[in-house]
Amino acid sequence: MSPFSALLARDLRLTVREGGGVGLALGFFALVATLVPLGVGPDMVVLAKVGAGILWVGAALAALLSLDRLFQADYEDGSLDLIALSPLSLEGAAAAKMLAHWLATGLPLTLLSPLLSVFFDLPAPATAMLAASLLLGTPAVSAAGAIGASLTLSLRRGGLILPLIVLPLLTPAVIFGTGMVVEVQTGLATGALGFLAAFSLVTVLLSPFVAAMAVRLNLAG
Amino acid sequence: MIASLTAEKLACTRGSRRLFEGLSFRVTAGQALALEGANGAGKTSLLRLVAGFLPQVSGRVFLTENGNEIAEPEGRGRFIGWLGHHDALKASFTVAEQLAFFGKLHGRTGDLPALLEQVGLTRQAALPCRYLSAGQRRRLALARLLLTARPLWLLDEPFAALDITGKALVAHLIALHCGQGGMVIAATHEPLGLNNETLRVGNESLNL
Numbered sequence: 001m002s003p004f005s006a007l008l009a010r011d012l013r014l015t016v017r018e019g020g021g022v023g024l025a026l027g028f029f030a031l032v033a034t035l036v037p038l039g040v041g042p043d044m045v046v047l048a049k050v051g052a053g054i055l056w057v058g059a060a061l062a063a064l065l066s067l068d069r070l071f072q073a074d075y076e077d078g079s080l081d082l083i084a085l086s087p088l089s090l091e092g093a094a095a096a097k098m099l100a101h102w103l104a105t106g107l108p109l110t111l112l113s114p115l116l117s118v119f120f121d122l123p124a125p126a127t128a129m130l131a132a133s134l135l136l137g138t139p140a141v142s143a144a145g146a147i148g149a150s151l152t153l154s155l156r157r158g159g160l161i162l163p164l165i166v167l168p169l170l171t172p173a174v175i176f177g178t179g180m181v182v183e184v185q186t187g188l189a190t191g192a193l194g195f196l197a198a199f200s201l202v203t204v205l206l207s208p209f210v211a212a213m214a215v216r217l218n219l220a221g
Numbered sequence: 222m223i224a225s226l227t228a229e230k231l232a233c234t235r236g237s238r239r240l241f242e243g244l245s246f247r248v249t250a251g252q253a254l255a256l257e258g259a260n261g262a263g264k265t266s267l268l269r270l271v272a273g274f275l276p277q278v279s280g281r282v283f284l285t286e287n288g289n290e291i292a293e294p295e296g297r298g299r300f301i302g303w304l305g306h307h308d309a310l311k312a313s314f315t316v317a318e319q320l321a322f323f324g325k326l327h328g329r330t331g332d333l334p335a336l337l338e339q340v341g342l343t344r345q346a347a348l349p350c351r352y353l354s355a356g357q358r359r360r361l362a363l364a365r366l367l368l369t370a371r372p373l374w375l376l377d378e379p380f381a382a383l384d385i386t387g388k389a390l391v392a393h394l395i396a397l398h399c400g401q402g403g404m405v406i407a408a409t410h411e412p413l414g415l416n417n418e419t420l421r422v423g424n425e426s427l428n429l
Contacts, residue, residue, distance in 0.1 A: 001325045002328075003325070003326045003327070003328060005325075006322060006325035006326045007326060013314075014311060014313065014314075017313040017314075018311075018312075018313055076307075077307055077308070077309055077310065077311070078305050078306075078308065078309035079309040081272075081303055081305055081309070082303055082309050082323065082326075082365075083326070084274070084298065085272065085298040085299075085303050086326045086327055087299065087326075087327060087328055089295070219274045220274055220275050220276050
């Protein structure tokens with residue numbers, strides 16, 4: 001087992017055992033998708049129009065819930081010192097943590113989305129496109145989230161400031177992710193797929209380096 | 222094999238306070254160095270500086286391997302065995318799982334049961350770390366230090382929380398490590414029980 005997969009496996013195991021990961025994100029996502037139609041009212045045309053946007057924002061918020069402990073727990077108990085001295089680079093460690101976060105939140109949220117799109121009366125093609133856009137866009141949520149988590153790892157109430165840092169970074173993902181579904185609904189080509197793919201790729205590739213830099217700064221503090 | 226660690230004219234500032242300056246020392250293979258000094262004198266900061274966590278504001282630190290100098294902080298880190306004052310244990314992991322994880326992270330497949338026996342934790346192997354006492358947590362951290370098998374040990378208060386046999390174990394392990402050509406730098410208020418060098422950290426004249 002490589003150092004990378006060792007850290008990935010450990011983070012996934014911690015998520016399962018210490019809770020607050022998968023179940024919390026899925027529960028939050030399901031509640032948002034249930035409450036919004038109750039608030040908006042039973043107009044199926046309106047719901048189908050706002051559905052993709054609501055579900056995208058709900059998924060992004062749900063993925064942020066467990067983010068504040070991504071680096072903080074390891075920082076507080078001294079594990080991060082040992083990880084920094086291990087054969088795994090801090091960039092590699094950040095990438096492993098990002099992937100673990102995505103497997104525990106982004107992927108389950110994507111899989112749950114077809115079930116929740118029923119509440120918004122999304123037709124099958126739009127539902128499939130929503131799941132595809134989440135599959136493509138949620139890695140960027142975890143990646144941008146890792147940047148926020150690494151910047152706030154030494155703050156006692158970092159969880160409060162974290163969404164203020166991460167959510168603005170996610171604007172393109174929400175716009176183009178929703179855009180992919182709107183394309184199917186209206187039949188107008190906007191190129192949202194290309195933009196979302198590019199945003200996701202750049203964020204996922206850059207994030208480990210930015211996060212590692214922030215971890216180094218915090219270890220020196 | 223690492224032949225020596227050299228520190229030249231190190232200084233450390235935390236906030237607006239100068240902890241020490243002009244600090245120079247050298248540790249060669251098989252040597253132990255005890256860091257002494259009052260609480261807050263900068264012993265932990267010196268260890269973190271050597272480990273490469275704290276930026277060097279002046280002077281330099283380097284390891285020598287086969288005549289080559291390794292001065293880059295993350296290059297140095299690959300030779301360091303770290304025992305900080307946090308034990309880095311996860312409450313929900315068992316003793317055996319915790320050790321196995323750090324073994325995999327370091328690509329080391331040591332004999333884990335033998336290591337646990339060496340530090341006296343055989344009976345606790347299947348116990349989650351949340352049930353360990355402070356001394357037992359320290360023993361597990363020692364087992365991890367042995368497992369990672371790094372040549373330069375940086376120990377922060379290695380005797381803290383340990384009972385008499387635990388303290389004897391630490392002294393024994395340090396002697397063994399030095400006997401095998403390793404190096405040890407330990408911040409401690411207790412004697413290492415070795416024929417070791419001692420460095421006084423802290424600049425009392427500056428602190429007054």
